Amino acid sequence: MIRLLRQLNVALRFTLELMGLAAIGYWGFHMGDGWMGWLSGITIPLLFATFWGMFGSPRAPFPLPPKGRLMLEALIFGLPGALLLGLMPVTAIIYLVGVVLNRVLIVYWKQENLIHT
Structure with a gap:
């Protein structure tokens, strides 16, 4: 069961990447x-x-390097949520909660090697 949850967490990571790109695109369409x-x-x-x-x-x-990558992750995954706060606050909060939960589970389950390989 735990193995399945770990695999789902990696899939969630990829889904959050795609959702972040979609959110940035949505914001961009509405800014001009x-x-x-x-x-x-x-x-x-x-x-x-x-x-x-x-x-x-x-x-x-x-x-x-690890510290630079963590900063890049904060930008890549955090900025879409911040940009959406003005347009769709509930969606932005759900996205940001997913990002935080995903990152906590990556650290807890020691999955850094799966996302940094």
């Missing part, structure tokens, strides 16, 4: 009118995904 909204709604999530892929993802070609 017309083509500026479209431009920011598409390019900002792409920039975040590229930055995460280069420095923070499990197979990053340029991995950061």
